[in-house]
Amino acid sequence: MTTVLPVPNLAAIGPEILVTVLACGLLLVDLFIPKDRKRAVGILALAGTVVTALFTMRYWNYSATTFSGMFVVDNFAVIFKEVFLFATAITILISLRYLEIEKVSLGEYYALMLFCTLGMMVMVSAADLVVIYIGLETMALSVYVLSGFMRFNVKSSEAALKYFLVGVFISGILLYGIALTYGVVGSTNLNAIAETIKLKGLKDNPVLMIAMFLLAAGFGLEIAMAPFHFWAPDVYEGSPTPVTAFISVAPKAAAFAALIRVFVVGIGLMAPHWQVLLWVIAALTMTIGNVTAALQSNVKRMLAYSSIAHAGYMLLGILAANTTGLAGVAFYFFAYAFMNMGAFGVIILLRREGIVGDEVDDFKGLAHTNPMAALLMVVFLLSLTGIPPTAGFIGKFLLFSAAIKAGFYWLVVIAVLNSVVSLFYYFRIAQAMYMGEAPDSSIPRPQGAPSLTVAIAIVGILTLFFGIYPHHLVELAKASVTTFIPFL
Amino acid sequence: MSHLLPYMPYALLLLFTLALAVTGLGVIILPNPVHAALALLANLVVTSLLYLVMLGAPFVAMVQLIVYAGAILVFILFVIMLMNLRKEEYTFKVWPMRALLGIGAAAIFFFQIFALNPNFAGKALLGAQGPDAKVLADLIFSKYLMPFELVSLLIFAAAVGAIALAKKKA
Numbered sequence: 001m002t003t004v005l006p007v008p009n010l011a012a013i014g015p016e017i018l019v020t021v022l023a024c025g026l027l028l029v030d031l032f033i034p035k036d037r038k039r040a041v042g043i044l045a046l047a048g049t050v051v052t053a054l055f056t057m058r059y060w061n062y063s064a065t066t067f068s069g070m071f072v073v074d075n076f077a078v079i080f081k082e083v084f085l086f087a088t089a090i091t092i093l094i095s096l097r098y099l100e101i102e103k104v105s106l107g108e109y110y111a112l113m114l115f116c117t118l119g120m121m122v123m124v125s126a127a128d129l130v131v132i133y134i135g136l137e138t139m140a141l142s143v144y145v146l147s148g149f150m151r152f153n154v155k156s157s158e159a160a161l162k163y164f165l166v167g168v169f170i171s172g173i174l175l176y177g178i179a180l181t182y183g184v185v186g187s188t189n190l191n192a193i194a195e196t197i198k199l200k201g202l203k204d205n206p207v208l209m210i211a212m213f214l215l216a217a218g219f220g221l222e223i224a225m226a227p228f229h230f231w232a233p234d235v236y237e238g239s240p241t242p243v244t245a246f247i248s249v250a251p252k253a254a255a256f257a258a259l260i261r262v263f264v265v266g267i268g269l270m271a272p273h274w275q276v277l278l279w280v281i282a283a284l285t286m287t288i289g290n291v292t293a294a295l296q297s298n299v300k301r302m303l304a305y306s307s308i309a310h311a312g313y314m315l316l317g318i319l320a321a322n323t324t325g326l327a328g329v330a331f332y333f334f335a336y337a338f339m340n341m342g343a344f345g346v347i348i349l350l351r352r353e354g355i356v357g358d359e360v361d362d363f364k365g366l367a368h369t370n371p372m373a374a375l376l377m378v379v380f381l382l383s384l385t386g387i388p389p390t391a392g393f394i395g396k397f398l399l400f401s402a403a404i405k406a407g408f409y410w411l412v413v414i415a416v417l418n419s420v421v422s423l424f425y426y427f428r429i430a431q432a433m434y435m436g437e438a439p440d441s442s443i444p445r446p447q448g449a450p451s452l453t454v455a456i457a458i459v460g461i462l463t464l465f466f467g468i469y470p471h472h473l474v475e476l477a478k479a480s481v482t483t484f485i486p487f488l
Numbered sequence: 489m490s491h492l493l494p495y496m497p498y499a500l501l502l503l504f505t506l507a508l509a510v511t512g513l514g515v516i517i518l519p520n521p522v523h524a525a526l527a528l529l530a531n532l533v534v535t536s537l538l539y540l541v542m543l544g545a546p547f548v549a550m551v552q553l554i555v556y557a558g559a560i561l562v563f564i565l566f567v568i569m570l571m572n573l574r575k576e577e578y579t580f581k582v583w584p585m586r587a588l589l590g591i592g593a594a595a596i597f598f599f600q601i602f603a604l605n606p607n608f609a610g611k612a613l614l615g616a617q618g619p620d621a622k623v624l625a626d627l628i629f630s631k632y633l634m635p636f637e638l639v640s641l642l643i644f645a646a647a648v649g650a651i652a653l654a655k656k657k658a
Binding site for chain 1: 646
């Protein structure tokens with residue numbers, strides 16, 4: 001007897017194939033490029049990422065399920081893939097000069113970044129816990145290496161090791177959650193899990209509840225939600241700043257998307273249980289993130305805690321479990337990619353020969369030495385706080401209104417109070433820039449490389465543009481979550 | 489002789505478990521690290537025999553040999569050689585806390601075997617036919633094609649990362 005191999009729908013994984021070919025191609029090209037010209041590899045990676053992003057857009061409204069139900073292409077997956085590809089492109093732009101200053105300009109950097117992107121793209125399209133896990137691992141392994149890429153810098157190595165140790169530990173917890181789910185339900189496919197829970201009335205099953213906790217913990221690490229946030233400040237501070245910008249946005253988005261798919265599609269019937277869990281986690285995450293951020297003097301650490309806090313806001317969207325909430329999460333990740341990568345871009349601008357430039361004091365007098373950068377930084381800070389007319393405001397508005405619609409009034413009160421706290425520490429930076437004494441003129445003025453300037457300008461314009469004309473992106477975000485309507 | 493045949497699996501099981509226990513004890517008791525590693529090798533080989541003979545799973549047995557006895561043990565020996573470990577100063581002291589933890593762990597295992605699997609009493613031992621390579625291949629190349637292909641990329645990315653981190657200063 002010969003087994004007939006099923007032919008999977010290869011067109012559905014077009015973007016993933018493109019990214020894989022690009023990453024492997026970069027490794028080959030890298031061999032022929034002399035050591036002092038590695039920037040060329042980066043430019044090639046950038047071009048490839050832009051092409052992939054354009055190509056992925058063609059998958060809007062393309063819906064397919066293939067690889068024995070393990071891989072799904074829907075608008076939700078497409079919109080998150082665009083977030084990753086956008087974040088990757090901006091990261092490459094802000095890395096080009098930074099890596100040369102740090103003397104770690106290697107071709108592998110860009111290849112690993114694309115492998116990471118591949119892992120994330122698989123994660124958002126996965127409809128099976130096994131595939132989600134493998135995507136997560138591909139992403140995480142690449143990110144561990146990227147965060148330790150300045151391998152002669154103690155802080156960077158420490159960051160990588162810490163991230164790795166916490167990561168493997170949590171991988172174990174996630175796998176335990178997957179195993180327990182499989183043990184109870186008998187399948188790892190999300191739709192099959194939902195079906196079995198419905199047919200056998202397993203929504204109050206105690207083992208499944210433990211599995212739910214473990215799954216939330218596993219994704220919670222990448223999201224850096226409390227109480228799994230301890231690694232984030234050290235890793236964010238030690239990693240090369242472009243990598244920090246990247247991991248504060250893209251892996252977080254991937255873990256959120258996977259969490260949404262697993263919780264809404266897979267164990268959606270257990271919503272009353274996970275809503276209680278997420279309520280507590282969201283309140284904790286927001287408060288710990290914001291209060292601790294207010295105590296930091298290092299801007300990278302401050303943004304690390306602020307990114308923990310933002311994860312707390314975004315949990316409101318999942319918690320609300322309605323179309324506005326899920327669309328809010330998708331929109332917020334775009335806004336967050338713009339504003340957070342912009343803020344990190346300005347930190348990179350301050351990195352000069354001999355100056356690290358990531359303390360609040362380093363921002364002193366930036367309004368005089370580089371007024372344009374200071375102005376854009378204010379835009380990013382306004383957006384991070386959630387003040388109009390910026391994309392951050394629209395994102396928060398969507399999330400909070402979704403939570404109100406679902407009846408979580410107290411949580412929204414906590415979230416709004418937290419936003420007020422965040423205003424305090426974000427504007428310490430603004431204060432330093434506009435009211436601080438400029439350092440004496442012997443120190444070189446912060447002057448960004450052309451690629452960095454372009455990147456900051458792009459995200460700055462997008463932050464403002466989607467703050468003033470959010471309509472189109474909101475509609476796209478709403479259209480992206482239609483897949484989940486039967487499960488809500 | 490033939491009337492003894494039904495008892496063969498039990499005799500074999502007893503033999504294997506005894507060998508497992510002896511070699512396992514060897515790993516933790518032998519003072520010379522290289523000897524301990526060799527005891528681990530023996531332990532892994534016996535485990536693979538257990539898979540082959542008792543569970544009728546030749547493929548799993550082979551993988552066990554190649555992966556654990558072949559690859560992982562070589563790594564352990566490498567580390568032992570690199571670290572230049574000496575003989576362990578060994579004192580036979582039974583700590584009450586440790587003994588208690590050990591007994592607790594054993595109790596949990598027995599609980600799992602007997603309470604969660606009431607049909608344990610040797611039922612699966614006779615004529616067990618585990619999955620062979622063909623069944624696994626069918627699954628890997630049909631239902632699990634996607635994870636299978638992705639794992640290769642995962643390992644590739646890890647290798648690239650390891651090489652990048654090990655590079656000399658430019």
